[in-house]
Amino acid sequence: MSSDYISYQKSGYFTKLITDYLDEKSELKQLYNRFPKIKNFKDQIEEKLNNFSFEIRQVLVSELEKQYSNFEVSEITLNNITLLKDSKTFTVTTGHQLNLFTGPLYFLYKIVSTINLCKELKSNYPEYNFVPIYWMATEDHDFEEINYFNFKNKKIKWNCESFGPVGRLSTNNLNEAFKNFSNEIGIGENAEYLKYLFQKSYLEHSNLADATRFLANELFKAEGLVILDGDSIDLKKLFIPYIRRELLEQTSFKKVTETITLLKDYFVQVNPREINLFYIDHNLRERIVYENGIYKINNTSLQFSESEILDELKNHPDKFSPNVILRPLYQEIILPNLCYIGGGGELAYWLELKSNFEENNVTFPILLLRNSVLLTTKKQADKAANLNLSWADLFSNQQELFNKKTKEFSSLKIDFTEQKEVLKKQFENLSSIANQTDKSFIGAVKAQETKQIKGVENLEKRLLKAEKRVHADKLDRILLLQNELFPNQSLQERKSNFSEFYLEYGQKLFSLLLLKLKPLKQEFKVLIL
Numbered sequence: 315m316s317s318d319y320i321s322y323q324k325s326g327y328f329t330k331l332i333t334d335y336l337d338e339k340s341e342l343k344q345l346y347n348r349f350p351k352i353k354n355f356k357d358q359i360e361e362k363l364n365n366f367s368f369e370i371r372q373v374l375v376s377e378l379e380k381q382y383s384n385f386e387v388s389e390i391t392l393n394n395i396t397l398l399k400d401s402k403t404f405t406v407t408t409g410h411q412l413n414l415f416t417g418p419l420y421f422l423y424k425i426v427s428t429i430n431l432c433k434e435l436k437s438n439y440p441e442y443n444f445v446p447i448y449w450m451a452t453e454d455h456d457f458e459e460i461n462y463f464n465f466k467n468k469k470i471k472w473n474c475e476s477f478g479p480v481g482r483l484s485t486n487n488l489n490e491a492f493k494n495f496s497n498e499i500g501i502g503e504n505a506e507y508l509k510y511l512f513q514k515s516y517l518e519h520s521n522l523a524d525a526t527r528f529l530a531n532e533l534f535k536a537e538g539l540v541i542l543d544g545d546s547i548d549l550k551k552l553f554i555p556y557i558r559r560e561l562l563e564q565t566s567f568k569k570v571t572e573t574i575t576l577l578k579d580y581f582v583q584v585n586p587r588e589i590n591l592f593y594i595d596h597n598l599r600e601r602i603v604y605e606n607g608i609y610k611i612n613n614t615s616l617q618f619s620e621s622e623i624l625d626e627l628k629n630h631p632d633k634f635s636p637n638v639i640l641r642p643l644y645q646e647i648i649l650p651n652l653c654y655i656g657g658g659g660e661l662a663y664w665l666e667l668k669s670n671f672e673e674n675n676v677t678f679p680i681l682l683l684r685n686s687v688l689l690t691t692k693k694q695a696d697k698a699a700n701l702n703l704s705w706a707d708l709f710s711n712q713q714e715l716f717n718k719k720t721k722e723f724s725s726l727k728i729d730f731t732e733q734k735e736v737l738k739k740q741f742e743n744l745s746s747i748a749n750q751t752d753k754s755f756i757g758a759v760k761a762q763e764t765k766q767i768k769g770v771e772n773l774e775k776r777l778l779k780a781e782k783r784v785h786a787d788k789l790d791r792i793l794l795l796q797n798e799l800f801p802n803q804s805l806q807e808r809k810s811n812f813s814e815f816y817l818e819y820g821q822k823l824f825s826l827l828l829l830k831l832k833p834l835k836q837e838f839k840v841l842i843l
Contacts (some may be wrong), residue, residue, distance in 0.1 A: 319837035331580040332658040345665045347678040358652050365677045366650045390538035392447040408482050408655040409449035412526045413460040420807040427685045429537045429831040452481025452523045453635045454544045455599040463811040469497045478597045481523035488516045505821045550631035557634050566590050568811050569670040583662035590639040653680040685831040686838045694708045695842045705840050723785040
């Protein structure tokens with residue numbers, strides 16, 4: 315097995331905001347606390363140490379013990395939970411939706427990035443402890459985004475309806491999805507393990523949160539991963555003062571709106587609402603809106619006066635759910651967290667939030683772009699080498715790649731720049747003559763120049779097209795290879811599920827990721843299996 319890489323900036327798959335962040339552009343520095351470099355974690359540790367209480371640690375550990383009470387937990391994970399009581403223990407956190415059977419591959423990359431960063435921090439700061447956290451997005455309600463996964467170009471889908479927080483959703487109707495997956499996966503030791511994993515996760519746990527906890531724990535328990543569900547009354551009690559402020563002052567709306575004005579040159583990932591909270595129940599997750607002195611639950615008849623909603627908050631804090639703007643604040647209040655690891659879209663909205671953290675006197679975490687990976691076989695790597703393709707070639711736009719390789723394969727020079735320059739010089743001479751006579755002749759010369767240049771450009775395009783036909787066999791092989799590695803001309807990690815690679819390579823897949831992924835390096839890794 316070997317590896318290669320391309321920089322995130324040159325991959326072509328990240329927005330200008332993220333590439334500018336990675337390049338540490340000065341105009342973005344006010345939007346984050348510290349850049350993710352190993353030396354910067356020293357000050358981050360000191361700041362969080364002074365801004366996180368022992369009492370919160372006690373509540374956190376008690377809640378984790380409760381959440382894990384019915385699960386078989388590895389010794390290293392149990393030890394990590396216990397370590398969280400220690401003021402010298404900190405977390406590195408990633409979060410993800412509760413996608414069926416992990417969803418796309420980057421679920422793995424997020425968690426491996428988190429685990430590996432903890433190891434690197436321990437190596438550099440041995441006097442402290444670092445615990446990898448997977449924050450389950452149990453309170454989300456975008457079921458259509460998570461109710462399927464792709465296996466070898468076939469969609470394995472969970473067909474049911476969901477209206478409330480997905481973590482509470484019953485798993486009692488997943489037999490059909492399991493049957494469809496079992497029919498596709500075939501036989502063999504790895505196939506049997508994958509079927510076991512699906513069955514134990516989803517058919518033997520009553521809700522999606524527990525099923526996802528079992529699955530993530532099974533995959534990463536040897537690495538000490540700690541899985542946290544924020545949908546907890548005891549954890550929400552810690553967040554009551556911030557929810558109260560949100561209801562009464564709409565602080566996050568004001569602060570994030572101010573920040574968005576600083577992002578005028580970029581695409582804004584999310585826009586805040588006046589109140590960035592949902593009201594949730596088992597079959598309900600609706601926005602809280604404030605109208606004419608009344609707090610209303612959108613799309614329902616529920617409404618509260620100010621005193622009534624504050625009583626509701628005091629008695630039922632678990633019914634108040636932060637949205638994408640407030641959830642990061644909730645996370646950082648209940649965790650001794652140093653760093654959040656996420657994808658480009660996640661970091662884009664985190665970069666909107668620092669001023670709101672400052673307003674609430676909560677330490678803003680270091681933001682780290684998760685590792686991205688392209689998995690390829692040795693056979694595919696050999697094909698690329700035989701076609702004289704670099705990894706940068708394979709990441710490029712398909713039409714641009716075809717044009718580039720056609721010119722390389724051709725024995726002809728498919729570039730008429732010299733011919734166009736000759737024409738331009740000829741017309742410069744004609745223009746000097748035209749300037750000495752009637753202006754109507756100047757127009758005729760310009761029109762003829764445009765026509766002839768255009769004609770040469772068309773001939774260049776026709777020659778390129780003709781040469782594409784001559785080299786069709788090689789170009790077809792390039793097309794086939796790129797489509798294998800970039801399904802639907804998009805990133806493999808956003809389309810494929812880990813199961814199709816595990817089917818072939820088993821535990822070697824996880825071993826390779828844990829060995830090769832270096833979270834503090836700005837590298838889109840190419841891993842040859």
